Amino acid sequence: MERWYLENEIGTVFLEFLANAIPRIAAAPVQPSLVFQCLRSIPFNQTTALRFVRYLQPLMEWHSTLDYFQSPPPGYLSDPVDLVSGLKTIEETIASSGYSNEFDFHADLHKLLVTRVRDGHFIVTPLLLHLFTFQRGVAFVSVSEDGRSVPQVFAREDVKHREDGYCPSPVNTVNGEPAIDYLQRLSTLASATHDPDARYNTVFQTLSKESHPAYWGQDHDILGINDSTLENETILEYQNKAYVRANFTDIVSGRDVFARWVDGGATGDIPLPWPFYTWLQKNFTNNLAGFPRPSHSIYDGSMAGFLPSHPALSQVSVLVVSSFGSGSFNPDFQVMVNEVQDRYDTAVDFIRAAKAAGKTRLILDLQSNPGGLIPLLWQHRAHDQLEWLVHEGDRRLNTSNPLRLPIDLQNYLQPDGSRWDSFTTHFGPVSGTKGLYTRSSLVNVTHWLNHPMLTMQYRDTWSDPPFRPEDIVILLDGECASSCAIFTASLVHGQGVRMAAAGRRALEAPMQGVGQVKGGAVITFPVSPPVLPDEYTADLGQVGLPEGKVLFTERDLPRNIGSLAVNEANMVPIDGIGDIPLQFTYEAANCKIFFTWDMLRAIENLWHTVANVTWNGAKCEKGSITEEDGRMGGVPPFRKSVEDKYHL
Secondary structure, eight states, X not given: OOOOSOOOHHHHHHHHHHHHHSOSSOOOEEOHHHHHHHHTTSBOOHHHHHHHHHHHHHHHTTOTTHHHHSSOOTTOOSOOOOHHHHHHHHHHHXXXXXXXXXXXXXXXXXXXXXXXXXXXXXXXXXXXXXXXXXXXXOOEEEEOSXXXXXXXXXXXXXXXXXXXXXXXXXXXXXXXXXXXXXXXXXXXXXXTBXXXXXXXXXXXXXXXXXXXXXXXXXXXXXOOOOEEEETTSOEEEOOOEEEEOSOOTTOOSHHHHIIIIIBTTOOOOOOOOHHHHHHHHHHSSSOOTTOOOOSEEOTTSSEEEEOOOSGGGTTEEEEEESOBSOSSOOSOHHHHHHHHHHHHHHHHHHHHHHHHTTOOEEEEEOTTBOOBOOOOEEEEBOOHHHHHHHHHHHHTTTSSSOOOOSSOGGGEEOTTSOBOSOHHHHHOOEEOSSSEEOOOEEEOHHHHHTOTTOOOOOOOOOSSOSSOGGGEEEEEOBOBOTHHHHHHHHHHHHHOOEEEEEOOOSOSSOOBSBOBOOOOOEEEOOSSSOSSOHHHHTTOOSTTOOTTOOOSOXXXXXXXXXXXXXXXXXXXXXXXXXXOOGXXXXXXXXXXXXXXXXXXXXXXXXXXXXXXXXXXXXXXXXXXXXXTTSOOOSOOOOOGGGSOSOOO
């Protein structure tokens, strides 16, 4: 099959960028045990570690769901976590000389602030954890033999074996434990995933993940898989790998590593994100096996439209969106603007072609979509730092020297569409189920799109929607995050579009279609230094702040950071009913299906099944629906049976 991504102007710019950014020689694998020896040889600096923890404390105030973590509402399927007391415990451990090396300190921070939070918009990753990447020696798939029976675990390579006529044996044990138990326990390490079914899905490969330009998933986590025993008693052994992602020239000790990459004044090179490498390998050197050729596609294939010719899909069109974000990571702003324009034009042209071809139904395939940029309705957490900033903003609002704030009042509207008259009015605060929050706002999309640096051209194409809500279904696998979650919520809540979820644990129960972060705006801090940008901090003094409070504007960073971000605003239902953020709201898909061998060989087989359960009366997986006849119906309510029995 020929490559079907488009080598257009945008793609060419991206290829040139990657060619200059990625080393000519791929990193050679090393034994993971050697990496651990290296990491645990890095001496612990108690003084700067204390400063770093205290540096993070005011940062957490900005995270919008901070008050919900400690006591989440019913339906939230992850463990509660008290970030404030947890960070205090780490601070006490530092003060009592409880850490003997830097890695153990960073591991505790990562478990508290990343893994247990399970919020992909709350990111605190020291650069030390970016120096290496771990990769397991085996990939698994979850397969139901007939689409109705309980799925079993198989090696990914068995998909090809099955096609060749061999009857593969399922995996019985992994590292000496029952396979399903081991993999469910392993899935608890899926840090950005709050739903246990979505977590379980992160362990397995699918065609959508393998075709996703930058999907790298959980197979790059530290915990490896050494062996597995099949049902036929065959024992398979695997070699896990670690990759060195930084330049270790002249590094001879752990002390050298600390000086180059850990210390606040360190100047060591910053490793490229691992998705750069997977992007180059998957999308620009390999064909996307298992997919037909699309009728429309953006340059990297992360959004592609299909007009299936299969008789069973004669009325169905499929739009695959594996990301809403900018694919190239190119620092050139105009290149990113051009990418957004390309996405818009491609989507419009595809829908026109679908209607011209007589297609009356649409599958929106959002499997393994990490998000991008789509705002809706949100609230900020009301805290002392923000309160002081908004009052200062109002005081200087109509002066010749207005205060630059990370919250631009012109970007927000009241829920009725009118403008806010002041920062203070917007701030409130109002009482929520947990804590205090600003008043809910709509995003002023018109103001945002009219930014002078944005040159996109939008065409008003249809007076009526090209597809009725009942003729649209969203295909999800739980691994849907950020703007993917918001896009889904806007169609489901605003238009009544249905969801079909694929995969999950072997339970006769519903499954959430969206199992990753459902947050709103993100404050992503620059890598060096990770504080509010200069234009916001140049004139922010401490006058007026409550005693003992500081703004998160410290310039003297005590530790080198690889990535740092907080969720600035909660997404809440557009109708304003209730005040619980979407992040903590349980919402099952209308139907659940299991993967079969055919679905792992050709994506059209999955689309065919989705079309059948949505429009042709085929039955969904038992226990996942509201209708007694097994057909897709309403949204199933929360059940205790969907809770996770595995905990960190």
